[in-house]
Amino acid sequence: LKIPMELDPSTPFQQLFELRDDFDRNREWSTKVTKEINAVLTRIFLVPFCDVADMPSTARPRYIVTVELASAGLEASRELLTTKYQVILKRMQMWRPQEHLWEGHSGLSGGLFAKDVAILADKVPYLSFCYGRAAAEPAACKVTGDLKAAIVRQVKEKIVEWAGEVIIAKHQLLLRSINRQIKSEFSELFFQMVMTKSPVPQEFFVDVGQRYSDDVAKLVLVYEPVLGHLLQLTQGLKLDSQNISLCFSVLDFFTSHEATGKALISSAFWRPAGNAPGSAFESQCVLGGLLRLSSVSATLMQPSGQFYSDHELTNMEIATQFQIVQSSIQQVVERLSQVFRNLLRLSALTKHGVVEWLVDCFHRNSGRTKMINLLSASSPSLTSDGFFLNLSWVMLKLSEPLMGKALVIDPLYCVATTQQASEGDGIGPFVDFTKETRLANVSEGVARPALALGTTFNFKNHCFFLTHRCLSLGMTQALNTFEQVLRAYSQAREQMAGLPMDANSLQIRMLTSQIIGFKAHATHVELLNLCLSFYTTTAQWLVQLVTPPLDSAQELPVQLLAVPECLVENMADFAMFLRQKDTGTLENIGVHMNHLITFITVFMGNSKLISNPHVRAKLALLLSLMLPSGQGSEAQPTLSGEDFFYSHDVAKEHLIEALLKVFIDIEFTGQSFQFENKFRYRIPMYDILEHLWKIPTYRASIELLSEQAVQSYDGSEIPLFLRFINLMLNDATVQLDEGLQNLAKVKEVEDMQSSQQWPTLTNEERRAYLERLNEASMMAKNRNFLAMRTVRALAMITMDTRRPFVVPTLVDRLAAMLNYVLQHLVGAKRNELKVKDLQKYNFNPKELTKILVAVYLNLGHERAFCEALPRDQRSFSMDLLHQAEQVLRALREEDMVAELRHLAQRVQKCCDEMRVEEERYEEAPEEFLDPLMSTLMSDPVVLPTSGVSMDRVNIVRHLLSDMSDPFNRQPLTPDMLVPNTDLRRKIEEWKANRK
Numbered sequence: 002l003k004i005p006m007e008l009d010p011s012t013p014f015q016q017l018f019e020l021r022d023d024f025d026r027n028r029e030w031s032t033k034v035t036k037e038i039n040a041v042l043t044r045i046f047l048v049p050f051c052d053v054a055d056m057p058s059t060a061r062p063r064y065i066v067t068v069e070l071a072s073a074g075l076e077a078s079r080e081l082l083t084t085k086y087q088v089i090l091k092r093m094q095m096w097r098p099q100e101h102l103w104e105g106h107s108g109l110s111g112g113l114f115a116k117d118v119a120i121l122a123d124k125v126p127y128l129s130f131c132y133g134r135a136a137a138e139p140a141a142c143k144v145t146g147d148l149k150a151a152i153v154r155q156v157k158e159k160i161v162e163w164a165g166e167v168i169i170a171k172h173q174l175l176l177r178s179i180n181r182q183i184k185s186e187f188s189e190l191f192f193q194m195v196m197t198k199s200p201v202p203q204e205f206f207v208d209v210g211q212r213y214s215d216d217v218a219k220l221v222l223v224y225e226p227v228l229g230h231l232l233q234l235t236q237g238l239k240l241d242s243q244n245i246s247l248c249f250s251v252l253d254f255f256t257s258h259e260a261t262g263k264a265l266i267s268s269a270f271w272r273p274a275g276n277a278p279g280s281a282f283e284s285q286c287v288l289g290g291l292l293r294l295s296s297v298s299a300t301l302m303q304p305s306g307q308f309y310s311d312h313e314l315t316n317m318e319i320a321t322q323f324q325i326v327q328s329s330i331q332q333v334v335e336r337l338s339q340v341f342r343n344l345l346r347l348s349a350l351t352k353h354g355v356v357e358w359l360v361d362c363f364h365r366n367s368g369r370t371k372m373i374n375l376l377s378a379s380s381p382s383l384t385s386d387g388f389f390l391n392l393s394w395v396m397l398k399l400s401e402p403l404m405g406k407a408l409v410i411d412p413l414y415c416v417a418t419t420q421q422a423s424e425g426d427g428i429g430p431f432v433d434f435t436k437e438t439r440l441a442n443v444s445e446g447v448a449r450p451a452l453a454l455g456t457t458f459n460f461k462n463h464c465f466f467l468t469h470r471c472l473s474l475g476m477t478q479a480l481n482t483f484e485q486v487l488r489a490y491s492q493a494r495e496q497m498a499g500l501p502m503d504a505n506s507l508q509i510r511m512l513t514s515q516i517i518g519f520k521a522h523a524t525h526v527e528l529l530n531l532c533l534s535f536y537t538t539t540a541q542w543l544v545q546l547v548t549p550p551l552d553s554a555q556e557l558p559v560q561l562l563a564v565p566e567c568l569v570e571n572m573a574d575f576a577m578f579l580r581q582k583d584t585g586t587l588e589n590i591g592v593h594m595n596h597l598i599t600f601i602t603v604f605m606g607n608s609k610l611i612s613n614p615h616v617r618a619k620l621a622l623l624l625s626l627m628l629p630s631g632q633g634s635e636a637q638p639t640l641s642g643e644d645f646f647y648s649h650d651v652a653k654e655h656l657i658e659a660l661l662k663v664f665i666d667i668e669f670t671g672q673s674f675q676f677e678n679k680f681r682y683r684i685p686m687y688d689i690l691e692h693l694w695k696i697p698t699y700r701a702s703i704e705l706l707s708e709q710a711v712q713s714y715d716g717s718e719i720p721l722f723l724r725f726i727n728l729m730l731n732d733a734t735v736q737l738d739e740g741l742q743n744l745a746k747v748k749e750v751e752d753m754q755s756s757q758q759w760p761t762l763t764n765e766e767r768r769a770y771l772e773r774l775n776e777a778s779m780m781a782k783n784r785n786f787l788a789m790r791t792v793r794a795l796a797m798i799t800m801d802t803r804r805p806f807v808v809p810t811l812v813d814r815l816a817a818m819l820n821y822v823l824q825h826l827v828g829a830k831r832n833e834l835k836v837k838d839l840q841k842y843n844f845n846p847k848e849l850t851k852i853l854v855a856v857y858l859n860l861g862h863e864r865a866f867c868e869a870l871p872r873d874q875r876s877f878s879m880d881l882l883h884q885a886e887q888v889l890r891a892l893r894e895e896d897m898v899a900e901l902r903h904l905a906q907r908v909q910k911c912c913d914e915m916r917v918e919e920e921r922y923e924e925a926p927e928e929f930l931d932p933l934m935s936t937l938m939s940d941p942v943v944l945p946t947s948g949v950s951m952d953r954v955n956i957v958r959h960l961l962s963d964m965s966d967p968f969n970r971q972p973l974t975p976d977m978l979v980p981n982t983d984l985r986r987k988i989e990e991w992k993a994n995r996k
Contacts, residue, residue, distance in 0.1 A: 038152060042085070044109075045135045045156055047119045048092050050085065053105060063108035064119035066098045093124050093163070112200045113137060125171070125186040128164040132157055132205040161208045165223065168209065172222050185226035192230065195250045203254065210260040220264045227251070228270040228287055235290025240307065240329045248291060249336040256343035259351075266344070266354030272361055278382035279366035288340070288358075292395075294333050295387025296326045296518040297479070304511040305518025313510065319517060326521045334391055338398040345399070345460075352460065359467050360432055362392075369474045386482055389475030390522050396468040397531035403465060404534045408542045412563040414462045416450055432463075432470045437565035441557055442612040450563040468535060469568050476523070476532060477571045480578045483519045490516060529579070536572040537593040540600035543569070547603060547610060557609055566613060569604070573619030579626055594627055594645040602652045606659025614666035618682040621663060625685035628692050646696060657693065657702040660686060661725045668728055668962075680787050683732065687794040694797055707802040714808045717976030719961060726805055727961035733791045734818045740784035741825050744844060745833045746777035778842065785843040789852075796852050799859035807865040809954040810961065815860075816869035819853055820876035826850045827884040850888050854897060857885075861904040864911070871912045879909060921995050929988050931955050933967065941985050942978040946971040950981045 039051035040060065048068050053061050068091045095101065099120040110116070113134045121127040135157045138149070168187045175185060191206055193199035213219040231251050234244050255265040265271060265287075273281035283289035293299070296307045307326050308319065344351040366383050415434035443449050490512040522528075546561045604610045605620040629644045646652055664686050667679045693699035703722075710720035750770050753759055762770070799806055806815055824830060826846050836842060860866040870877050882905045889898045925937045931952040938952035947968040957975055959967055966973045 034148065037149065041138060041149060041152060042156070044114075044138070045131050045153075046089055046092065047114075047131075047134075048088055049103075050088070053103075053108075056108075058107050059109075061105070061108045062114050062119070063105045063110040064114065064116050065103045065105075066092060066095070066119060067101045067103050068092055093127065096122060098122055123186050124167045125164055126190060128160050128167070129187075129190050129201045129205050132160045132164070132208075133201045135160065136202050136204060157208070161205070161212055164205075165209050165212050165219075169219055169222050172225060175226060176222075187223070188226040188230050191227050192247075192251075195247060195254065206254070207258050207261065210258070210264055214260040214263060217263070217267050220260065221268050224255075224261065224264040225268060225270075228255075228265065228268050231287050232270050232285070232290070235287060236284065238290050238294060240294050240296065240326060240333070245291070245294070245333065249340070252287070252291075252336075252340045253343070256340050256347065256351075259348050262344055262347040262351040266351055266358075271354065272358050273365075277365070279362070279368065279384050280382055282362050282365070283384050283388055286358075288337070289384075289388070291333065291337060292391045293385055293388040295330065295385070295390060296521040297385070297387040297390065297523070298515050298518060299385050299387070304514040307514075307521070308517040309510065309514035323517065323521050326518075327525055330391070330522055331525065331527060334394045334398070337391065338395050341395055341399060356460075356463055356467070359396075359471070363432060363467075363470050363474060366474055369478045386475075386479040386519075387522065389471070390479050390528075393468075393471050393475035393479075394525075394528050394531065396464075396471040397528070397535055400464055400468045400535055401531070403461060404531075404538045406538070407545065408461075408465070408538060410462055410465050410542055411456075411458060412546065412560045413450060413456065414458055414466055415563045415565055417456070417458070431458075432466050434466070434470075434565045437567055438613075439562060440564045440566045440569060440611055440616075441562055441609060443562055450559050469539070469565075469571070472532070472535075472571050473567050476528075477574050479519075479523055480574065483516075483523060483578075486512060486515050486519060532575055533593055536575060537596050539568060539572060541596045544596075544600050544603055561610070566611075566616060569611060570613075570616050570619065573616060573623060576623035576626055577619060595649060597623065598627060598645060598649050598652050598656075602649075602656045602659055606655075606662035608662075608666060614663065615678070617663045618667040618678075621660065621682060621686050621689065624660075625688050628688060646693060646699070653698045653702075657699055657706065658721065660689060661706070661721055665721070665724050665728060680732065680736070684787065684790055687790050690794060691797060700801075703798070704802055707805050710805045711808060714805070714810060714957075717974075719957070719975055722805055723808070723811070724961055726811060727958075729791060729795060730811065730814055730818060731962060733788060733795060734814075736784045736788035736791055737818070737822045740781055740788050740844070741822070741834065743777040743781035743784065744836055744842060747774060747781055747836050747842065748833055750774040750777070751837055781842045781844070783843075789843065789845070789849065792849065792852050792856070796855045796859065799856055803860055803863055806860055807863040807869075809865070810958040812865050812869040813872060814958065816866065817873040817876065819856060820870065820873045820881065823850070823853055823881055823885055824876045826853070827888050828881060847888065847892055850885060851892060851894065851897070854885055854889060854901060857882075857904060858897065858900045861900070861907065864907075867904070867907045867911045868915060870908050871915060879905065879912070882908070922992065925991070928984070929991065933959075938984070938988060941981040941988070943981050944968065944973060945977050945979060946973065950984055953978065 036051060036055070040056050042048075042050040043053065043056070043065070044060070044062055047062055047065055049065050053065060068088050092098070102116075102120055104116075108114075112118075113130055118130050121130065135153050138153050164187075168185075171187070172185060187209075190199060190201060194201050194203060194206065210220055210223055213223060231248060234248050238245055238248070255261045270285070270287045273285045277285065283293050296305050298305045307322060308314065314322075341355060344355045346352075362384075366389070368380065369383050369389065414431070415437070417431050490509070493508055493512060543561075543564070546558055546564070548558075601620045601624045605617050605624070608614070608617070611617045627645060646656075649656075664683060667682050694703070706720075706722040710722035710726075713720050714723055750773055753770060759767075806812065825834065827850060831846070834844070834846065836844070839845065882901060886898055886901050886905075889901065922937055929937055931938050932949060933951065934955050936952065936955075938950075940953040941950045942953045942956065943950050944956065944966050946966045949966075949968050956967075956978065960973065960975060964974055965971060
């Protein structure tokens with residue numbers, strides 16, 4: 002291979018020996034200067050430009066390659082400079098330098114001066130070692146002064162020039178080679194340098210690239226084989242691979258110099274070209290193989306390699322491996338973060354390349370947000386969960402400077418596209434949020450937010466929204482997959498129950514390994530802390546946009562209308578994960594509390610700020626995490642040991658109202674599974690209410706809302722607290738009824754299994770019974786747990802807040818519900834609920850009876866309640882109270898027994914009085930009766946859309962749950978009701994005549 006350059010023979014070495022401007026070019030060079038210069042060139046190029054024997058033994062090379070043109074008497078005159086160049090050129094063109102080797106008796110013979118180095122035939126290795134020897138030359142010399150430093154500097158430049166031309170020519174041949182058999186000596190030397198197996202300095206590999214920094218094509222060509230080899234190394238990596246450190250060392254080199262950084266982001270190995278799928282970021286990018294290093298299974302059809310073995314691992318083995326894996330992942334993420342930081346700081350061009358890489362990666366993997374099952378979670382066209390968990394972690398570390406500060410972030414970024422605006426210092430493109438659902442709906446007549454012409458955004462905006470997009474695709478979706486793996490594990494356990502261990506051990510071990518693998522990565526304390534800090538910062542920013550004090554009538558800031566819903570939903574989903582999983586203690590949780598409580602108080606109850614009630618309900622889950630430790634529901638961890646609710650001024654004024662509003666709003670979330678979802682959301686709301694009930698300020702807020710409800714329960718608008726109570730009664734009624742019914746079904750199947758008929762049944766008949774038992778068991782367990790939580794909250798609130806529960810619109814329903822359940826618990830039907838294992842179904846009849854009786858006693862001094870009990874002719878009898886008394890006596894609740902007797906006396910008195918009144922009005926004309934309840938109306942009103950007259954108490958009770966006319970389903974609100982004064986007058990006259 003010839004040197005690919007045309008040389009001008011008249012001045013090839015003029016620049017090589019160019020001196021300082023103040024150097025006297027016309028004076029004769031002294032013999033000493035000539036000898037020193039020739040000695041320097043001899044040591045650098047290992048060819049004899051002087052008599053080697055005259056050189057000091059400590060400064061002369063032991064091995065020299067002789068060249069025909071060289072002679073001991075060669076002088077460094079300007080006429081012979083061309084000859085010097087020809088000597089070096091001749092040396093580089095030698096095919097077998099060992100045939101021209103001259104070996105002295107002593108001299109420099111190790112490292113850069115070793116024999117095998119002196120006889121290198123390949124040009125790039127030869128020149129690289131020449132550069133190394135030039136760099137090793139002492140900086141000054143008594144004889145030559147500054148002249149030597151100038152010569153060495155320009156010799157290095159000349160070596161880099163020659164090496165660059167040779168490298169480019171060789172790499173061009175490599176690219177044109179079909180089988181790629183031509184090797185790159187530059188790449189080999191580079192990796193030897195990185196592994197510290199070569200004395201060639203890193204400076205050589207930097208300077209070669211720097212020479213072509215203005216010619217991107219040549220710059221990329223220089224480093225293409227290096228990056229190609231790096232890609233190959235990354236593809237086979239595992240968490241315990243030794244090559245991980247080597248790969249990061251290579252990336253550290255490329256991200257530490259402007260030219261090499263430019264080469265990296267301009268190469269074909271930076272990001273996939275064309276229409277490659279999202280998964281190509283793992284297989285075609287030098288960062289991909291490192292980003293996918295994880296304990297999470299690459300696909301859900303295979304186990305986690307770090308936690309799977311032919312034998313079942315012991316707890317000690319799992320714990321040890323868990324710590325090792327977590328430490329390894331953290332180290333990988335730290336190194337990856339440094340790579341990204343280096344590129345972001347290196348230059349505007351590399352910063353642009355990073356943003357472009359991220360945006361492209363997110364765009365090609367946008368399908369991850371649509372992963373709804375285990376099959377789609379393993380899509381070969383998308384990157385893995387491990388990849389995006391690491392990338393989420395990296396983005397969070399890059400966003401750390403933003404955390405805990407008052408952010409100046411422009412939400413209009415979310416309506417921007419690359420075509421509309423450009424970043425302040427030339428960075429783009431943008432993360433596209435234009436198709437995302439907005440957090441707040443645009444009211445009629447309000448213009449949608451738009452980006453002004455010429456708007457610019459700085460990198461803080463990019464970093465903030467890039468991190469949010471990454472969390473949507475990464476952390477959120479990975480946790481969703483984790484939930485699905487947990488469900489698959491539970492289902493496998495249930496389906497294989499009773500089968501031999503050999504039959505299910507393989508699948509169970511695989512799923513177990515996946516679960517532990519997910520936990521090792523996704524629940525790392527640093528990752529969780531960073532997530533929490535970032536979401537807290539987001540919460541602060543959102544509160545800044547609405548600027549309290551809170552006022553539901555105030556106009557929303559236009560900027561808020563640009564914010565995507567996913568920013569808050571991801572935060573809420575993260576909170577749900579923390580609530581459901583024992584993730585350990587998060588560090589410094591206290592610094593987040595006040596900001597999060599403010600955000601939740603401001604946004605949770607305000608449908609103008611967050612339109613989707615499903616998202617606002619999730620914020621209640623986040624709020625429940627802030628209860629002091631031990632205050633949440635059973636088996637539900639909380640994050641705080643300190644009670645921040647005592648001192649939070651915004652919460653003390655607005656939190657109770659916000660909590661009740663979202664409790665009501667989730668009755669209809671607009672989702673097909675809203676019925677089950679509302680129960681899941683309301684359990685943590687009860688936790689919050691129970692805790693706040695103990696704090697006087699919040700209790701006073703509840704009592705105030707209670708009084709307002711009593712004063713205006715029959716007004717034009719249904720009071721907030723009344724709607725809350727109504728829905729709580731609805732929940733209790735459904736939960737208790739379904740819990741009892743399913744227990745009865747369980748009892749039925751259990752009786753069949755223990756009967757003589759069971760052995761006579763066919764396999765299909767038995768299977769049908771078992772399926773019925775499984776379904777009833779799940780429902781009973783769920784509904785009984787929910788019912789106990791709801792009834793306990795009911796008992797708590799009625800302790801001091803009684804009057805709203807006995808208003809005419811609610812008291813009959815409450816009494817009927819209590820009577821119905823108590824009848825099943827203590828009456829003749831109680832035997833239907835005697836299943837074999839009560840605890841298995843979350844059913845504690847004695848405790849439930851005690852709580853229900855507590856509600857009876859709390860309300861027992863209210864005459865309206867005592868009258869409502871016997872009006873329930875379906876379930877109530879005086880014997881019911883006597884039977885409950887016997888249960889309480891068995892529980893040794895003597896105080897409650899005494900109170901219950903007094904209640905029975907009051908109820909008996911009301912029964913006697915009501916019997917007299919019923920006899921008096923028993924033959925009322927049909928037009929005086931409520932068309933739905935068939936009871937005598939006392940305050941008839943006309944429903945405007947259907948024209949039907951109903952008793953106000955009955956239609957308002959209906960409107961508490963359904964704001965529509967019961968006869969034609971048209972919208973109806975209390976303020977639309979028209980008093981039927983004529984009918985009321987007739988009823989009153991009729992009643993007066995009956996007395």
